[in-house]
Amino acid sequence: xxxxxxxxxxxxxxxxxxxxxxxxxxxxxKKRYKVSTAPASPFIKISMxxxxxxxxxxxxxxxxxxxxxxxxxxxxxxxxxxxxxxxxLLYLLPVLLPHLGERRQKRVQECLDALTAWQLWxxxxxxxEMAKQGALTKKKKKLVASKSNDMMSPDISQDIL
Numbered sequence: 038x039x040x041x042x043x044x045x046x047x048x049x050x051x052x053x054x055x056x057x058x059x060x061x062x063x064x065x066x067k068k069r070y071k072v073s074t075a076p077a078s079p080f081i082k083i084s085m086x087x088x089x090x091x092x093x094x095x096x097x098x099x100x101x102x103x104x105x106x107x108x109x110x111x112x113x114x115x116x117x118x119x120x121x122x123x124x125x126l127l128y129l130l131p132v133l134l135p136h137l138g139e140r141r142q143k144r145v146q147e148c149l150d151a152l153t154a155w156q157l158w159x160x161x162x163x164x165x166e167m168a169k170q171g172a173l174t175k176k177k178k179k180l181v182a183s184k185s186n187d188m189m190s191p192d193i194s195q196d197i198l
Contacts, residue, residue: 040128046097050129051136053094058083060144062151063121075164076155079148080121081129091116098125127152 042050054060062077085091086109095102095118102118109115120126126148134145158164 040097040099040125042097042132047132048136050094050097051133053090054081054083054133055137055141057085060141060148062147076158077151078121078123078155079126079130079151080119081126081148082117082119084115084117086113086115088114088116091118094118098129100125123152123155 059080059082061080061082063080064077083091083094084105091102094100098118098120100118100120102116105115105117107115120129130145130149130152134142134149137145
């Protein structure tokens with residue numbers, strides 16, 4: 038399902054993300070394969086104790102939200118939305134960009150550049166080449182792909198969506 042946000046929803050998300058979200062690049066692939074050529078994967082993550090706000094973000098971007106096991110120092114529950122799938126990021130990052138401040142715009146541009154690099158890497162068959170080499174394993178500890186929060190079932194009651 039593709040996103041189709043109104044200008045007001047985009048502006049609301051941009052304002053919230055400006056102050057509360059992390060725009061990042063995940064390069065853990067280099068730790069999972071013998072020889073990793075994969076570009077870093079961009080993501081957006083927002084964590085806060087306001088479940089109603091996190092629920093609204095999750096609904097708008099068509100994701101699940103979840104609670105983490107740790108509590109704040111005052112004992113409050115922390116809720117998280119993680120956006121890591123490329124299709125959502127390809128839609129969301131460009132529409133958020135003009136609403137953000139300079140520092141965030143720079144970080145979002147880095148994420149967009151990483152998406153472009155990944156598309157080129159994937160379209161030239163580099164992913165298949167890397168997968169043929171096999172996953173990296175150690176004798177005592179096996180390194181495996183971590184479960185993306187995008188794929189997790191919600192750890193919240195049935196009122197999520």
